[in-house]
Amino acid sequence: MTDGDPTSLRRPAERIRERVDSVLTDLGATAEDVVRTLAPAPRPLHRADLPRVQPALAEMIDRHRGFVQGVGLALDDGHLADAPRWMEWWRSEDGEPAVFVRHNLDPAHNHFYDYVGKEWFALPRSTGRPTVTGPFVDFAGTNEHTITLAVPVVHDDGFVDVLGADVAVEGVERLLMESLRSRSPDTVLLNEHERVVASTSARWWSGTLLRTGEPGASWSEAVDLGGDLRWRLVKARR
């Protein structure tokens, strides 16, 4: 881990961290906005109260166009009086205005989106911390290979909703390339499970797991991204 230039990956790692942090910080501010907006609404909440938060979600999408594809509020179990669960999710493709994404929340359906048990929802809800989860195939959600950035939305009524932003793995690939700023072969971005998020090498494919003992899986350099990101940027020994 000590050979090579020990600083060469530090700046790229910082750039990736900065980009992700800027989204998490904005999600945090938007979460506070959501709490303030919904505070005056009489309890229990109803679906009809949710259009009030739409401008904040749309703004969030606008600020992160080209990176974030969708932003939404996933409501805590039992938070609404007229629906057991609800996802107020908005999505924008290719610079188009954001549109509402309807998720199937009927447990009897094949495309049931059981978000309460999913890591991107459960983790920020239980830890109270911003989290980055993925990549995962978001079946019945985006239906893409996605990462989700999410923060808890802690209301005074005791419920904790989750505010999330979807980023396609494709967007992380671009971020990796841009943050390296020069040709840097064999640089791999790994998540907390040693799963490849994105890489500049055709030897390591996004979505695959690194197995120890695999040839080439010894790194000349490795940098933890730190903060709320459980990711590492590593460079393979040539």
Add this chain to the structure above:
Amino acid sequence: MSSFAAYLRLDATEGPGLPQNVARQLETAVAVGLLSHGDRLPPESELAAELGISTGTLRQALERLRQRGVIETRRGRGGGSFVRSATQPPPEAVLNRLRERSADSLRDLGDACAAVIGGAARLAAQRAAGDDVEHLRSLAEHFRRAETADERRRADSRFHIEIGVIAHSARLTQSIVHLHDELASLFWMVGGEADHHPVTESAHAALISAIDGADADTARDVVMRNVEGRVQYLLDLHLDLAVRDEP
């Protein structure tokens, strides 16, 4: 049934999107060589019946294809709808497409090809009988004689489609038509096909001998490794193009 119609993947629920869907499927049939230059399409009523759609829907689909220059219609005796020579995009356009798409989507396409064609090869090795292997040999021979990138692409697709046919699986065959076309349209059209030719020839030969020997596991492995090699090649090229493009 005409030989190509069985391979088309139609969700034949009449609706506004159906003519486009039919047109797209027919265009894929041309792209992978199930229909080639000069072929005459069956009469409209016959083709519509084979595809399980109304003649009105088929006419709309054919009109789209005429506008796109895929077919031409000649009147009078000996007339009908004929497939025009397919115009392949120039290599620069294909390289551009390869640069634009994500490494993640290439990996995903490769995984689907490896799993579907590999699985079909496994079944083919267990089910081949009669002159199945002979057919495969002649399709491999056809590939060997191909001289242009486009001929290689079509012959290679036709070879892989036959794996689904030998497996006796209509669904796998349909899936191979579409998945293999997408991969082959990149792999054979980005240049370097002269280098790919011998590798592909030996992969074809290894698969034929595995199917001939009813060796299901080897048949699957040969196909999966070959697909992986192609994805590796395309990913390398994609990364080169994408990085070169950075400021």
